[in-house]
Amino acid sequence: MRLSPLITTISACARRLMPRRVRLRLTLLYGALFVVSGGVLLAITYLLVTGSPASLVLVDSGAGNPVVTPDSQGNLYLGPDPSGSAQLADFTQELRQQALRQHEAEVHHLLVQSGIALGIMAVISMVLGWLVAGRVLHPLRSMTDSIRRISASNMHExxxxxxxxxELKGLADTVDGLLGRLESALDSHKRFVANAAHELRTPLTLEHALLEEALIDRHATRESFRSNFERLLEISKQQARLLESLLTLSSSERGLDHHEPLELSVVVEQIVRTSRPEATRRGLRLKTTIAPAPTSGDSALVQRLVANLVDNAMGYNIPEGQVEITTRTDAGRAVVSVSNTGPTVPPAHVERLFEPFQRLGRTASGGHHGLGLSIVRAIAGAHNAVIVARARPDGGLAVEVAFLARTERPGRHGIPLLAPAPAATHRSRTDTAQLDTAAGGR
Known part of the structure; x- marks a missing residue:
């Protein structure tokens, strides 16, 4: 138990002693690898030399037939039979001992010289490792300098x-792709802020004009004051709705905090029930075709998505028009679709309607600020849903949102199983075969 703090302390000290520069760390690594491999090579050479075949001492006395005689250490000598001459045997033994000493001296000399050569090559390897590491890291330094120069003012670089x-080019291409996405997000953010400022500036200017008119009009009556206050109150309500829409759009783009089982048919029935009085006031017909469509997600955001579709379908309609709402399950998807009659929508403009503050008209008539479909797209993206939109030939828009279907069979740990589906996309279609009903307003 007491070793754990000691190990932690040693690890912390090792981290502090570790060089901070990658080039120096690579140099030390290259040098260490060379020294280790050189040491292993030197050890192998030493073992091979010391384990070489036994020494051979040649002695020729000029008489007798020479024989090869081994001694107790495995050394061999060639000469007459040593048993025949004691003097010759002693002389041969002396020569054999001298040969062994010479062999040991040569091995020692080889070991010393090899160690010196290894030390010299270790220094050379460190220098070469420093140069090679610098060469390898040069593209990384160039990329780092380039990235440091890129800011919001030159995001296009x-x-x-x-x-x-x-691998280095792959890293650079990945960074370029990231910079491209950041540039697109920054441009979208700038446009969003500019459009939001424009939308908020218009009612503020009108409020200022109404207040100024009430102050400078010396003949103002109670009725005129009341009329101005009613208009100011309506403008304030519109600003509150705009700010609420902006907050919803921002929270939707951050993603989902939790999932819960949902039934699209129940959500649609609730929205239709609350929207029917407004549809009656506008002289519109609500037609529903409700079928079970289980899914999962954030119930508040899904309700807002359906409410925005229905609200825009009613807001951009014609007198005595119609709004058709359908829910169904199709190909592993829980689908809600809303279609409406209304003014003709150019097919080329359908994609643009899903951008913030984009409307067919230039003014925010009927309290619409051009955020309805952009909120729909953000909520659908957060739920990994697919949006298919098309302009109807006889006028109006059709939008279909397909969520991941929730199966009836629970998964492991009680979590509902989700049918596999492709990533969330938004597509603009003019092919009527793709949708029977789908919906939308602007």
Whole structure:
């Protein structure tokens, strides 16, 4: 139990002693690898030399037939039979001992000289490792300097690294892709802020004009004051709705905090029940075709999505028009679709209607600020849903939102199983075969 703090302390000290520069760490790594491999090579050479075949001492006395005689250490000598001459045997033994000493001296000399050569090559390897590490890290330093120069004012610049398709070029291409996405997000954010400022500036200007008119009009009556206050109150309500829409759009783009089982048919029935009085006031017909469509997600956001579709379908309609709302399950998807009659929508403009503050008209008539479908798209993206929109040939718009279907069979740990589906996309279609009903307003 007491070793754990000691190990932690040693690890912390090792981290502090570790060089901070990658080039120096690579140099030390290259040098250490060379020293280790050189030491292993030197050990192998030493073992091979010391384990070489036994020494051979040649003695020729000029008489007798020479024989090969081993001694107790495995050394061999060639000469007459040593048993025939004691003097010759002693002389041969002396020569054999001298040969062994010479062999040991040569091995020692080889070991010393090899160690010196290893030390010299270790220094050379460190220098070469420093140069090689600098060469390898040069593209990374160039990319780092380029990234440091890129800011919000020059987000269009790219690394544009040329060369072989290796890991460094792959990293540079990934950074370029990230910079492209950041540039698009920054441009979208700038447009959103500019449009929001424009939408808020118009009612503020009108409020200022109404207040100024009430102050400078010396003949103002109670009725005129009341009329101005009613208009100011309506403008304030519109601003509150705009701010609420902006907050909903922002929260939807952050993603979902939790999932819960949902039934689209129940959500649609609730929205239709609350929207029917407004539809009656506008002289519109609500037609519903409700079928079970189980899914999962954030119930408040899904309700807002359906409410926005229905509200826009009623707001951009014609007298005695119609709004058709359908729920169904199709190909592993829980689908809600809303279609409406209304003015003709150019097919090329359908995609643009899903951008913030984009409307067919230039004014925010009927309290619409052009955020309805952009909120729908943000909520659908947060739920990994697919949006298919098309302009109807006889006028109006059709929008279909397909959520991941929730199966009746629970998954492990009680979590509902979700049918597999492709990633969330938004597509603009003019092919009527793709949708029977779908919906939308602007």
């Amino acid at each position: 790219r690394l544009a690294v040329a060369g072989p398709d290796d």
